[in-house]
Amino acid sequence: MSGLSAVRIWAVLVKEFKQLTRDRLTYAMILALPIVQLILFGYAINTEPRHxxxxxxxxxxxxxxxxxxxxxxxxxxxxxxxxxxxxxxxxxxxxxxxxxxxxxxxxxxxxxxxxxxxxxxxxxxxxxxxxxxxxxxxxxxxxxxxxxxxxxxxxxxxxxxxxxxxxxxxxxxYNPAAVTAYNIVPGLLGVILSMTLVMMTALSVTREAERGTMESLLATPVEPIEVMIGKLAPYVLVGLAQTVIVLTLARLLFGVPMAGGWIGLTLGVSLFIVGSLALGFLISTVARSQLQAMQMSVFYILPSILLSGFMFPFHGMPAWAQAIGQVIPVTHFLRIVRGALLKGLEAHEMWRELTALAAFVCVVTALAMARYRRTLD
Missing domain, CATH: 3.40.1710.10 (abc type-2 transporter like domain)
Structure with missing residues:
Protein backbone atom coordinates (compact mmCIF):
# COMPACT_ATOMS: atom_id res chain seq x y z
CA MET A 1 0.00 0.00 0.00
CA SER A 2 1.53 3.25 -1.13
CA GLY A 3 1.69 6.38 1.03
CA LEU A 4 -0.31 9.56 0.71
CA SER A 5 -0.07 11.29 -2.63
CA ALA A 6 -0.71 15.02 -2.90
CA VAL A 7 -1.45 14.58 -6.61
CA ARG A 8 -4.17 12.01 -6.01
CA ILE A 9 -5.66 14.07 -3.19
CA TRP A 10 -5.69 17.12 -5.46
CA ALA A 11 -7.35 15.14 -8.24
CA VAL A 12 -10.15 13.97 -5.92
CA LEU A 13 -10.52 17.51 -4.56
CA VAL A 14 -10.88 18.99 -8.04
CA LYS A 15 -13.37 16.29 -8.99
CA GLU A 16 -15.47 17.00 -5.89
CA PHE A 17 -15.54 20.74 -6.58
CA LYS A 18 -16.61 20.12 -10.15
CA GLN A 19 -19.36 17.81 -8.94
CA LEU A 20 -20.50 20.43 -6.44
CA THR A 21 -20.66 23.24 -9.01
CA ARG A 22 -22.44 20.93 -11.43
CA ASP A 23 -25.28 20.57 -8.92
CA ARG A 24 -26.26 24.24 -9.07
CA LEU A 25 -29.28 24.00 -6.80
CA THR A 26 -27.28 22.46 -3.95
CA TYR A 27 -24.49 24.97 -4.52
CA ALA A 28 -26.99 27.85 -4.34
CA MET A 29 -28.53 26.47 -1.15
CA ILE A 30 -25.11 26.20 0.52
CA LEU A 31 -24.43 29.87 -0.21
CA ALA A 32 -27.94 31.19 0.38
CA LEU A 33 -28.80 29.48 3.68
CA PRO A 34 -26.17 31.24 5.84
CA ILE A 35 -27.01 34.58 4.22
CA VAL A 36 -30.70 34.11 5.01
CA GLN A 37 -29.90 33.10 8.59
CA LEU A 38 -27.64 36.12 9.06
CA ILE A 39 -30.25 38.57 7.76
CA LEU A 40 -33.10 37.05 9.74
CA PHE A 41 -31.25 36.85 13.06
CA GLY A 42 -29.46 40.14 12.58
CA TYR A 43 -32.28 42.36 11.37
CA ALA A 44 -35.67 40.67 11.69
CA ILE A 45 -35.53 39.09 15.14
CA ASN A 46 -36.29 41.38 18.06
CA THR A 47 -36.85 39.98 21.56
CA GLU A 48 -38.03 43.36 22.92
CA PRO A 49 -40.69 44.50 20.45
CA ARG A 50 -41.59 48.16 20.16
CA HIS A 51 -44.10 50.16 18.14
CA TYR A 174 -56.37 35.34 27.23
CA ASN A 175 -53.22 34.49 29.24
CA PRO A 176 -53.28 36.55 32.45
CA ALA A 177 -50.66 34.37 34.17
CA ALA A 178 -48.25 34.86 31.23
CA VAL A 179 -47.74 31.11 30.81
CA THR A 180 -45.32 30.70 27.90
CA ALA A 181 -46.55 27.18 27.15
CA TYR A 182 -49.98 28.55 26.22
CA ASN A 183 -48.31 30.35 23.32
CA ILE A 184 -45.56 27.91 22.34
CA VAL A 185 -47.39 24.57 22.52
CA PRO A 186 -50.27 25.49 20.14
CA GLY A 187 -47.71 27.05 17.81
CA LEU A 188 -45.77 23.79 17.75
CA LEU A 189 -48.63 22.23 15.81
CA GLY A 190 -47.84 24.38 12.78
CA VAL A 191 -44.10 23.72 13.01
CA ILE A 192 -44.55 19.95 13.43
CA LEU A 193 -46.96 19.68 10.50
CA SER A 194 -44.65 21.75 8.30
CA MET A 195 -41.54 19.77 9.15
CA THR A 196 -43.11 16.36 8.74
CA LEU A 197 -45.59 16.79 5.90
CA VAL A 198 -43.56 19.01 3.59
CA MET A 199 -40.34 17.05 4.06
CA MET A 200 -41.94 13.60 4.07
CA THR A 201 -43.85 14.26 0.85
CA ALA A 202 -40.89 15.83 -0.92
CA LEU A 203 -38.56 12.98 0.05
CA SER A 204 -41.11 10.27 -0.74
CA VAL A 205 -41.85 11.41 -4.29
CA THR A 206 -38.21 12.25 -5.02
CA ARG A 207 -37.16 8.80 -3.77
CA GLU A 208 -39.48 7.18 -6.30
CA ALA A 209 -37.98 9.28 -9.07
CA GLU A 210 -34.47 8.22 -8.03
CA ARG A 211 -35.42 4.54 -7.94
CA GLY A 212 -37.15 4.69 -11.32
CA THR A 213 -40.60 3.68 -10.06
CA MET A 214 -41.95 7.09 -11.06
CA GLU A 215 -41.16 6.30 -14.70
CA SER A 216 -43.46 3.28 -14.53
CA LEU A 217 -46.18 5.48 -13.07
CA LEU A 218 -45.69 8.04 -15.82
CA ALA A 219 -46.21 5.31 -18.41
CA THR A 220 -49.72 4.61 -17.13
CA PRO A 221 -52.82 6.60 -18.18
CA VAL A 222 -53.12 8.07 -14.69
CA GLU A 223 -53.82 11.82 -14.69
CA PRO A 224 -51.54 14.18 -12.71
CA ILE A 225 -54.28 15.15 -10.28
CA GLU A 226 -55.03 11.46 -9.68
CA VAL A 227 -51.38 10.77 -8.93
CA MET A 228 -51.26 13.70 -6.55
CA ILE A 229 -54.42 12.70 -4.67
CA GLY A 230 -53.37 9.06 -4.45
CA LYS A 231 -49.91 9.84 -3.12
CA LEU A 232 -50.97 12.55 -0.68
CA ALA A 233 -54.10 10.95 0.81
CA PRO A 234 -52.19 8.72 3.29
CA TYR A 235 -50.25 11.72 4.56
CA VAL A 236 -53.49 13.61 5.19
CA LEU A 237 -54.35 10.92 7.73
CA VAL A 238 -50.86 11.24 9.21
CA GLY A 239 -51.34 15.00 9.59
CA LEU A 240 -54.74 14.57 11.25
CA ALA A 241 -53.30 11.98 13.65
CA GLN A 242 -50.46 14.36 14.55
CA THR A 243 -52.97 17.14 15.18
CA VAL A 244 -55.03 15.00 17.56
CA ILE A 245 -51.90 13.87 19.42
CA VAL A 246 -50.50 17.40 19.80
CA LEU A 247 -53.80 18.90 20.98
CA THR A 248 -54.42 16.05 23.42
CA LEU A 249 -50.96 16.32 24.96
CA ALA A 250 -51.23 20.12 25.03
CA ARG A 251 -54.30 19.79 27.22
CA LEU A 252 -53.14 16.92 29.42
CA LEU A 253 -49.48 17.89 29.95
CA PHE A 254 -49.50 21.68 29.74
CA GLY A 255 -53.08 22.60 30.57
CA VAL A 256 -53.52 24.66 27.40
CA PRO A 257 -57.07 26.08 27.46
CA MET A 258 -59.46 24.85 24.81
CA ALA A 259 -61.71 27.88 24.47
CA GLY A 260 -63.61 26.56 21.46
CA GLY A 261 -63.73 27.67 17.83
CA TRP A 262 -63.60 24.07 16.64
CA ILE A 263 -65.15 24.70 13.22
CA GLY A 264 -62.56 27.34 12.31
CA LEU A 265 -59.78 25.21 13.76
CA THR A 266 -60.88 22.17 11.77
CA LEU A 267 -61.02 24.17 8.54
CA GLY A 268 -57.63 25.71 9.24
CA VAL A 269 -55.99 22.36 10.02
CA SER A 270 -57.47 20.75 6.90
CA LEU A 271 -56.34 23.57 4.61
CA PHE A 272 -52.88 23.69 6.15
CA ILE A 273 -52.35 19.93 5.85
CA VAL A 274 -53.41 19.89 2.20
CA GLY A 275 -51.30 22.97 1.42
CA SER A 276 -48.22 21.54 3.13
CA LEU A 277 -48.54 18.27 1.23
CA ALA A 278 -49.03 20.12 -2.06
CA LEU A 279 -45.91 22.17 -1.32
CA GLY A 280 -43.94 18.98 -0.67
CA PHE A 281 -45.19 17.58 -3.96
CA LEU A 282 -44.14 20.80 -5.73
CA ILE A 283 -40.67 20.57 -4.20
CA SER A 284 -40.37 16.99 -5.43
CA THR A 285 -41.05 18.11 -9.02
CA VAL A 286 -38.14 20.57 -8.80
CA ALA A 287 -35.61 18.54 -6.80
CA ARG A 288 -33.48 16.01 -8.66
CA SER A 289 -32.34 14.15 -5.55
CA GLN A 290 -33.43 13.52 -1.98
CA LEU A 291 -30.64 15.83 -0.79
CA GLN A 292 -32.03 18.68 -2.85
CA ALA A 293 -35.57 17.92 -1.61
CA MET A 294 -34.38 18.11 2.00
CA GLN A 295 -32.45 21.33 1.39
CA MET A 296 -35.44 23.01 -0.23
CA SER A 297 -37.70 21.85 2.59
CA VAL A 298 -35.33 23.35 5.18
CA PHE A 299 -35.19 26.56 3.15
CA TYR A 300 -38.98 26.81 3.56
CA ILE A 301 -39.16 25.66 7.19
CA LEU A 302 -36.49 28.05 8.55
CA PRO A 303 -38.35 31.30 7.71
CA SER A 304 -41.59 29.62 8.78
CA ILE A 305 -40.18 29.18 12.30
CA LEU A 306 -38.51 32.59 12.56
CA LEU A 307 -40.95 34.92 10.77
CA SER A 308 -44.33 33.44 11.61
CA GLY A 309 -44.52 34.62 15.22
CA PHE A 310 -43.77 31.15 16.60
CA MET A 311 -40.47 31.90 18.35
CA PHE A 312 -40.40 35.70 18.31
CA PRO A 313 -43.16 38.35 18.50
CA PHE A 314 -44.54 39.05 15.04
CA HIS A 315 -45.17 42.74 15.71
CA GLY A 316 -41.62 43.14 16.96
CA MET A 317 -40.17 42.53 13.50
CA PRO A 318 -39.47 45.34 11.02
CA ALA A 319 -42.06 46.07 8.34
CA TRP A 320 -40.21 44.19 5.57
CA ALA A 321 -39.96 41.07 7.73
CA GLN A 322 -43.66 41.28 8.61
CA ALA A 323 -44.46 41.55 4.89
CA ILE A 324 -42.53 38.32 4.25
CA GLY A 325 -44.18 36.72 7.25
CA GLN A 326 -47.64 37.51 5.87
CA VAL A 327 -46.82 35.41 2.79
CA ILE A 328 -45.79 32.40 4.89
CA PRO A 329 -48.78 30.09 5.49
CA VAL A 330 -47.56 29.08 8.96
CA THR A 331 -48.19 32.67 10.11
CA HIS A 332 -51.88 32.45 9.35
CA PHE A 333 -52.16 28.90 10.68
CA LEU A 334 -50.66 29.90 14.04
CA ARG A 335 -53.19 32.73 14.32
CA ILE A 336 -55.99 30.25 13.69
CA VAL A 337 -54.75 27.73 16.26
CA ARG A 338 -54.02 30.30 18.97
CA GLY A 339 -57.19 32.22 18.21
CA ALA A 340 -59.35 29.12 18.49
CA LEU A 341 -57.71 27.59 21.56
CA LEU A 342 -56.95 30.73 23.59
CA LYS A 343 -59.66 33.14 22.43
CA GLY A 344 -62.43 30.87 21.21
CA LEU A 345 -62.62 32.62 17.84
CA GLU A 346 -65.25 31.31 15.45
CA ALA A 347 -64.70 30.66 11.75
CA HIS A 348 -66.22 33.97 10.63
CA GLU A 349 -63.80 35.84 12.92
CA MET A 350 -60.84 34.13 11.25
CA TRP A 351 -61.94 34.57 7.65
CA ARG A 352 -58.78 36.47 6.68
CA GLU A 353 -56.51 33.67 7.83
CA LEU A 354 -58.72 30.96 6.34
CA THR A 355 -58.83 32.82 3.03
CA ALA A 356 -55.03 33.13 3.03
CA LEU A 357 -54.63 29.38 3.59
CA ALA A 358 -57.19 28.61 0.88
CA ALA A 359 -55.28 30.82 -1.56
CA PHE A 360 -52.04 29.05 -0.58
CA VAL A 361 -53.60 25.66 -1.32
CA CYS A 362 -54.90 26.77 -4.72
CA VAL A 363 -51.66 28.41 -5.85
CA VAL A 364 -49.34 25.61 -4.72
CA THR A 365 -51.60 22.88 -6.12
CA ALA A 366 -51.78 24.63 -9.50
CA LEU A 367 -48.00 25.02 -9.62
CA ALA A 368 -47.44 21.40 -8.62
CA MET A 369 -49.83 20.19 -11.32
CA ALA A 370 -48.18 22.40 -13.95
CA ARG A 371 -44.72 21.12 -13.03
CA TYR A 372 -45.84 17.51 -12.96
CA ARG A 373 -47.65 17.81 -16.30
CA ARG A 374 -44.48 19.18 -17.92
CA THR A 375 -42.65 16.14 -16.56
CA LEU A 376 -45.23 13.93 -18.22
CA ASP A 377 -44.72 15.73 -21.51
Missing part, protein backbone atom coordinates in the same frame (compact mmCIF):
# COMPACT_ATOMS: atom_id res chain seq x y z
CA UNK A 52 -46.85 47.69 18.90
CA UNK A 53 -50.24 48.36 17.23
CA UNK A 54 -52.61 50.01 19.67
CA UNK A 55 -56.26 51.04 19.57
CA UNK A 56 -57.76 53.72 21.80
CA UNK A 57 -61.23 54.43 23.10
CA UNK A 58 -61.19 58.05 24.23
CA UNK A 59 -64.43 58.89 25.99
CA UNK A 60 -63.20 62.42 26.70
CA UNK A 61 -61.42 64.55 24.11
CA UNK A 62 -59.36 66.80 26.39
CA UNK A 63 -55.86 68.18 26.71
CA UNK A 64 -55.00 65.72 29.48
CA UNK A 65 -56.25 62.75 27.47
CA UNK A 66 -54.22 63.79 24.45
CA UNK A 67 -51.12 64.33 26.60
CA UNK A 68 -51.49 60.86 28.07
CA UNK A 69 -51.72 59.24 24.64
CA UNK A 70 -48.77 61.30 23.42
CA UNK A 71 -46.69 60.08 26.36
CA UNK A 72 -47.55 56.49 25.49
CA UNK A 73 -46.49 57.04 21.88
CA UNK A 74 -43.24 58.76 22.94
CA UNK A 75 -42.32 55.72 25.03
CA UNK A 76 -41.65 53.89 21.76
CA UNK A 77 -43.72 50.84 22.71
CA UNK A 78 -47.12 51.91 21.39
CA UNK A 79 -48.25 52.96 17.90
CA UNK A 80 -51.82 54.25 17.99
CA UNK A 81 -53.26 52.92 14.73
CA UNK A 82 -56.98 52.57 15.43
CA UNK A 83 -59.63 54.61 17.21
CA UNK A 84 -62.61 52.68 18.54
CA UNK A 85 -66.01 54.29 19.03
CA UNK A 86 -67.47 51.76 21.46
CA UNK A 87 -66.13 49.24 23.99
CA UNK A 88 -67.47 46.44 21.79
CA UNK A 89 -65.46 47.69 18.82
CA UNK A 90 -62.31 47.90 20.93
CA UNK A 91 -62.93 44.39 22.24
CA UNK A 92 -63.32 43.06 18.69
CA UNK A 93 -60.03 44.62 17.56
CA UNK A 94 -58.13 42.95 20.41
CA UNK A 95 -59.98 39.65 20.02
CA UNK A 96 -59.21 39.38 16.31
CA UNK A 97 -55.55 40.24 16.92
CA UNK A 98 -55.63 43.41 14.83
CA UNK A 99 -54.04 45.35 17.71
CA UNK A 100 -51.82 44.30 20.58
CA UNK A 101 -53.17 46.85 23.09
CA UNK A 102 -56.46 48.61 23.72
CA UNK A 103 -56.48 51.82 25.80
CA UNK A 104 -59.64 53.23 27.38
CA UNK A 105 -59.66 56.77 28.82
CA UNK A 106 -62.84 57.42 30.85
CA UNK A 107 -65.19 60.30 30.18
CA UNK A 108 -64.56 62.07 33.50
CA UNK A 109 -60.78 61.82 33.28
CA UNK A 110 -59.96 65.56 33.49
CA UNK A 111 -62.49 66.29 36.23
CA UNK A 112 -61.25 63.48 38.43
CA UNK A 113 -57.60 64.46 37.92
CA UNK A 114 -58.48 68.02 39.00
CA UNK A 115 -60.23 66.69 42.10
CA UNK A 116 -57.31 64.43 42.98
CA UNK A 117 -59.39 61.24 42.68
CA UNK A 118 -56.67 59.44 40.68
CA UNK A 119 -58.83 58.09 37.83
CA UNK A 120 -57.91 54.82 36.20
CA UNK A 121 -56.91 54.27 32.59
CA UNK A 122 -57.57 50.74 31.38
CA UNK A 123 -54.96 49.12 29.13
CA UNK A 124 -56.01 45.74 27.74
CA UNK A 125 -53.21 43.60 26.33
CA UNK A 126 -53.46 40.62 24.00
CA UNK A 127 -51.26 38.41 26.17
CA UNK A 128 -51.42 35.26 24.06
CA UNK A 129 -47.70 35.91 23.50
CA UNK A 130 -46.30 37.11 26.86
CA UNK A 131 -42.97 38.16 25.35
CA UNK A 132 -44.75 40.62 23.05
CA UNK A 133 -46.40 42.55 25.86
CA UNK A 134 -43.96 42.27 28.77
CA UNK A 135 -41.74 45.26 27.96
CA UNK A 136 -44.62 47.54 26.99
CA UNK A 137 -46.60 46.67 30.12
CA UNK A 138 -43.56 47.44 32.27
CA UNK A 139 -43.17 50.84 30.58
CA UNK A 140 -46.72 51.75 31.61
CA UNK A 141 -45.68 51.80 35.27
CA UNK A 142 -43.78 55.05 34.71
CA UNK A 143 -46.52 56.69 32.62
CA UNK A 144 -48.58 58.39 35.40
CA UNK A 145 -45.54 60.12 36.90
CA UNK A 146 -44.57 62.15 33.81
CA UNK A 147 -47.42 62.06 31.26
CA UNK A 148 -49.12 65.21 32.59
CA UNK A 149 -46.05 67.03 33.90
CA UNK A 150 -46.46 69.93 31.43
CA UNK A 151 -50.23 70.22 31.86
CA UNK A 152 -50.72 70.35 35.60
CA UNK A 153 -50.23 73.86 36.99
CA UNK A 154 -50.37 75.48 40.40
CA UNK A 155 -52.01 73.41 43.12
CA UNK A 156 -52.49 70.49 40.75
CA UNK A 157 -48.77 70.39 40.12
CA UNK A 158 -48.02 70.45 43.86
CA UNK A 159 -50.47 67.60 44.39
CA UNK A 160 -48.81 65.64 41.64
CA UNK A 161 -45.50 65.75 43.49
CA UNK A 162 -46.93 63.64 46.31
CA UNK A 163 -48.85 61.13 44.23
CA UNK A 164 -49.41 60.26 40.59
CA UNK A 165 -52.43 62.07 39.07
CA UNK A 166 -53.90 58.83 37.65
CA UNK A 167 -53.43 55.07 37.63
CA UNK A 168 -52.88 52.63 34.80
CA UNK A 169 -54.63 49.28 35.15
CA UNK A 170 -53.21 46.59 32.84
CA UNK A 171 -55.54 43.73 31.99
CA UNK A 172 -53.70 40.83 30.34
CA UNK A 173 -56.32 38.99 28.33
Missing amino acids: LPTAVLVQEDSVLARSTLAAMTNSGFFDIERTARTPAELDALIRRGEVQFGVTIPGDFTRRVARGDRPQILVEADATDPSATGGAAAALAALPAHALAHDLKGALAQRGLSQAPFEVVVHRR
